[in-house]
Amino acid sequence: MSAPKTSIDSPIDPIIDELWDRRADLTPDDADARKTIVAAVDAIDAGIARVATVAADGSVVVDERAKRAILLSFKVLPMAESAAGDFQYHDRMPLKTRFDGVRVVPGAIVRWGAHVQPGAILMPSYTNIGGYVGAGTLVDTWATVGSCAQVGSNVHLSGGVGLGGVLEPPNAVPVVIEDDAFVGSRCMVVDGARVRRGAKLGAGAILTASTHVFDANTGEEYPRGEIPERAVAVGSSRLKSFPGGEFAMPCILVLRTLAEGEIHDKLALNDVLREHGVAG
Template structure:
């Protein structure tokens, strides 16, 4: 049997009422093999599909396997440095990273089991990478960054300090946050709820990217929700809200939006600041 078929069978048993107290050594061995496959990059929570390279689809069975690791394991006390914590999973063994030129700095870099890290990555302290995350070659995860469960980061991605890449574990059929190849996110950015950032885009500091906030794409002159196209510079601006005429807002009410220009456009002050951040 394959890892996929074993997880699918185990998920059906879990849906029928199998509990952590009833999980056998064989069940746990299946979960271990699943985590090892995630950490080796042999399976992942989402992948590009079809002829359209911008289309990503979740691998629902992989998300089910992650949920099984929470549902069919007991919580145990574990030790991390001088700290005892309680979780269903230990942290990831990082002994394999050095062979691939990937480095994780001490004093707070936390990588949970089931996370994949490619070659020549840099993990700065303190940073946290959750189960199911996929971090491809040459990517920098800076200090105080969080990479959520199942998030997919491409090659040569740069996350500025204090950046949050949200996790999307449930529902299992929903694609997680996608950060494609060559993307640079400025310090303090937030990307949540399955938002996709297209290749080679540069996002200014403290920008919030979520499907509920519109992207005003000045290249195509359209309003987009849920993704930032490739080769864009993006930054936060505020646009007039529909409640601007309310008596509570005599000066007018505004809501956040994201403005996107061509990545080669260096005429705006915000993009000039972003260029300095990248140097």
């Protein structure tokens, strides 16, 4: 995978860096520090700041200061009681309250510090602090957007998808799902793995930063932990020799690369999967 870059253009107050250096001494009694940290996380919540973005050269740029603000919030926010209807909670983090233009189905949970753009649909699901969900994206039932995971626009996260979270170390790259991607039911994308623009990942696949990704037609190996742009990919396995014998290790197979005009065509995905005997 391409190495993440650290943003030098963060919209977050640089005082966060000073607070980070003395984080061991911070407590909920530090009112000035709490005010600064809450303002920083509010900026992430509102989409003014983002934990990570994809730069013009295709690299993932991590805003280390934004992640530091999130981590510091756990130091300065006291435990508090909250409720949603009959459900009672006891936590340092409140639930998100800003959902302009977002459809939030009962049972969906979003933590403060996550940003959801107008036009997104959240079925009963979970989006953690620092997460980002783009416009027109569907987060389907029981899907999880882990801490700081970045999901682009017009993405479909199918039922039960798990996007892993990452908070420490602050400059670690989060999971990134780019615009127009489709992630099939029960897929797991973790450890800073990436699904590039328009890619389709078949049901049940597991993608980590170290997962090998192969072209099924040529045997070519792509960068580990990344589904290439517009690829139709499925989970598979390959034999690897160990002192104790040969064992099947998980990998990802790219069955086909869709043409540019096929990015939004889910029927094309289903046809490719059926052709290879894979369930959609």
